[in-house]
Amino acid sequence: MVMHTMDSAKQEGKNIGTVDRKKQVLEAASRSFALFGYKATTMEQVAKIANVGKGTIYTFFNTKEQLFDEILIGVISEMKTIILREVDHDRKFFENLFRVLDSLLEFRSEHELLMKLSQEVRDVGTPQSQEAMAQVESVILNYIEHEIRHAISRHEMRECDPNIVAFLMVKMYIALTSEWNKYHEPLTKDQIKEHIRLFLEDGLAIHA
Amino acid sequence: MVMHTMDSAKQEGKNIGTVDRKKQVLEAASRSFALFGYKATTMEQVAKIANVGKGTIYTFFNTKEQLFDEILIGVISEMKTIILREVDHDRKFFENLFRVLDSLLEFRSEHELLMKLSQEVRDVGTPQSQEAMAQVESVILNYIEHEIRHAISRHEMRECDPNIVAFLMVKMYIALTSEWNKYHEPLTKDQIKEHIRLFLEDGLAIHA
Amino acid sequence: MVMHTMDSAKQEGKNIGTVDRKKQVLEAASRSFALFGYKATTMEQVAKIANVGKGTIYTFFNTKEQLFDEILIGVISEMKTIILREVDHDRKFFENLFRVLDSLLEFRSEHELLMKLSQEVRDVGTPQSQEAMAQVESVILNYIEHEIRHAISRHEMRECDPNIVAFLMVKMYIALTSEWNKYHEPLTKDQIKEHIRLFLEDGLAIHA
Amino acid sequence: MVMHTMDSAKQEGKNIGTVDRKKQVLEAASRSFALFGYKATTMEQVAKIANVGKGTIYTFFNTKEQLFDEILIGVISEMKTIILREVDHDRKFFENLFRVLDSLLEFRSEHELLMKLSQEVRDVGTPQSQEAMAQVESVILNYIEHEIRHAISRHEMRECDPNIVAFLMVKMYIALTSEWNKYHEPLTKDQIKEHIRLFLEDGLAIHA
DNA sequence: CATGAATGAGGGTTCATTCAT
DNA sequence: TATGAATGAACCCTCATTCAT
Secondary structure: OOOOOOOOOOOHHHHHHHHHHHHHHHHHHHHHHHHHOOOOOOHHHHHHHHOOOHHHHHHHOOOHHHHHHHHHHHHHHHHHHHHHHHOOOOOOHHHHHHHHHHHHHHOHHHHOOOOOHHHHHHHHOOHHHHHHHHHHHHHHHHHHHHHHHHHHHOOOEOOOOHHHHHHHHHHHHHHHHOHHHHOOOOOOHHHHHHHHHHHHHHOOEOOO | OOOOOHHHHHHHHHHHHHHHHHHHHHHHHHHHHHHHOOOOOOHHHHHHHHOOOHHHHHHHOOOHHHHHHHHHHHHHHHHHHHHHHHOOOOOOHHHHHHHHHHHHHHOHHHHOOOOOHHHHHHHHOOHHHHHHHHHHHHHHHHHHHHHHHHHHHOOOEOOOOHHHHHHHHHHHHHHHHHHHHHHOOOOOHHHHHHHHHHHHHHOOEOOO | OOOOHHHHHOOOOHHHHHHHHHHHHHHHHHHHHHHHOOOOOOHHHHHHHHOOOHHHHHHHOOOHHHHHHHHHHHHHHHHHHHHHHHOOOOOOHHHHHHHHHHHHHHOHHHHOOOOOHHHHHHHHOOHHHHHHHHHHHHHHHHHHHHHHHHHHHOOOEOOOOHHHHHHHHHHHHHHHHOHHHHOOOOOOHHHHHHHHHHHHHHOOEOOO | OOOOOOOHHHHHHHHHHHHHHHHHHHHHHHHHHHHHOOOOOOHHHHHHHHOOOHHHHHHHOOOHHHHHHHHHHHHHHHHHHHHHHHOOOOOOHHHHHHHHHHHHHHOHHHHOOOOOHHHHHHHHOOHHHHHHHHHHHHHHHHHHHHHHHHHHHOOOEOOOOHHHHHHHHHHHHHHHHOHHHHOOOOOOHHHHHHHHHHHHHHOOEOOO
16 A cells, blocks of 8 residues: 655655655545545545645646546555455354454545445546456455355355355445445444344344 | 428427427436436437437426436336335235335336436535435435334344445345446346345355 | 627528638637647637637537648648649640749638648647648649659759759748748738749859 | 865766756757757656756756757857858859858758747747847848848849848758758758759759 | 756636527 | 527646745
């Protein structure tokens, strides 16, 4: 996540300054994309929020699309890192699932509102951008899918289409962590976990 | 095709035309919004698809936003009608749920790709538009919420936060009927129902 | 800044209005390109000079480059037409030359300052634009070249490299009709003809 | 030259550096202006070619325009020097002309592509810049004009408007040494001289 | 003094909306 | 009434210029 573009030891002032500015832009853009969507986010807005000049953004990112891509790729790769770190194949699927969730939710503020934008970019973006997004997303989905297959083979999970179920899991996660906040107070970590458990693990029905 | 000179057919043609024209616009806009998203849909496009002049649209709808709102309200009210018709409080919640689903899925092509746009409009739209959307959506959500409370009180469903669960149900429905299609072949009605059952009713876990 | 296009054109109808607007744009752009060059001409400027909205230009021309190309191609094709009409192979080269000059100079105001821009477009334009220009220019040059060869074969002209001489003739024409005007009062038709005769036909030296 | 604090190596380095730096900038700018034109040459480009920081340019030249002016003035004054050195009023006009040409063509690479830019600067530049250019150019033109008058008075040249003829001579020189190269292999010195002789001295026509 | 990161005015282009026909 | 040519605000992006280091 952190940029090491410069020699880390050179001039502390310069490095920090540069890094900070890029960080400012990334954070401002993240927030604005998440808040207003891709199209509705203007570079002027981002600049204003980041407290930098409009041109400054273009010293770090060649286009608006590239700025967006970088944010998204960063978030997703961060998520993947977490997953890889937390999953222990000697444990049960649902144990892994909730431990991963715990870690992911630590970073909620970073990416909570962001993921929903994948849809918009697909609508509006160029083919290149779309391709990039698709690849990056499929990494996550493939990974979950793989875990689901594993769980099924160990009889920890019912028979199901791992493709669809993985897709729904991701959607549910996005819905609870980000989309919900549009209309309501954010949910607590425990609320999120509890609802995922409800839907994924136990089901809602009471079977007489 | 129809030839007669202006005079005789004018009145009738116009009347019919007026009715048809509005429908044509609504349908064209629906398709375009669903296909390309709100921002990426241009009024020119809509006019071309609807086979009317660009200016004509503005005789029916004051702004692009109003056009969108009207489409959305139409879809949602249609859904509400279906729900009211299909729900029978003497039956069990899940029975009702699946009967409603059956009916809703009949109209899938009408609104499948549309609902996801609620998010985009909220992002891009004016406060007024957002308020309208929120009201109209809350009608659906409130209704489901109410049904859930009812189900809980009758011990057909576990204790849960009806608010959140209703929200998740809607999200899941949208995910399966519309968002999935972005990347994959559309699911069959039965696939959709089966996965909703899996998540909502039974849960995924196998409890030894 | 007040629009009075409508009043006078009302009777004449739509077509004339439309045509006029395009003409206005073309003329404004011609003048501005000729006066300020390609890069230094802004679409806003053109719109202001043409007394139309900026967006109007884009109903006729997709890009600034296309606008420029169209003007240039128009001028050059007009010149070619004149040449073809005026040249009579039964007459002598210099007779033809001066008759062509006479006709070309009629349209001086249309293209006088324009041709010099070919250079700038070559510098700034896209490869497509450059290719178009090169083709269109070579039409003129090839034609003159061909005529020169003919004149040489009939012993009306000294042996020389027709390629280079054609090039110099065009440059001289541009210099006298357009570039000169940058610093001085425009030359009269007769002055132009006389100087071309001086350079091309007789030479400057007095040979004792 | 100036010697103060710092260690000796640095001092000398700086001094030489300063001198070199300005030259480097001038040469880089010359090449870039000639190659890409005025507008299309960016200060970044110049800095990169000159191997100096962008800001450094502004220690020598207040604006891009001033940088350009200085280059142009340099070239023109160089040309004037050559003319003054080569012209011998005891000899004939055309003898002088060709001796000057010989010398000028030695420096072709320095200014060949540059002169055409006078036009562009006049298009793009501020009134001050244009005024400066006009003055500097008129120096050359006045000088040639003066020589022409002299030649006419000595009956070495036909009666003509010395103003216009001087102008055309310069244009022809630019055309042959610089503009031609855009489309073709550069001409040799002898080719250039031969064509100037053809046009200026003898004329193209064969008079029966 | 040299530097290049930062800046923002200004460019080309799009598109929702208007209005004369 | 239906139309689409006309419009201009607002978008993304470039680049000459400045200034803190």
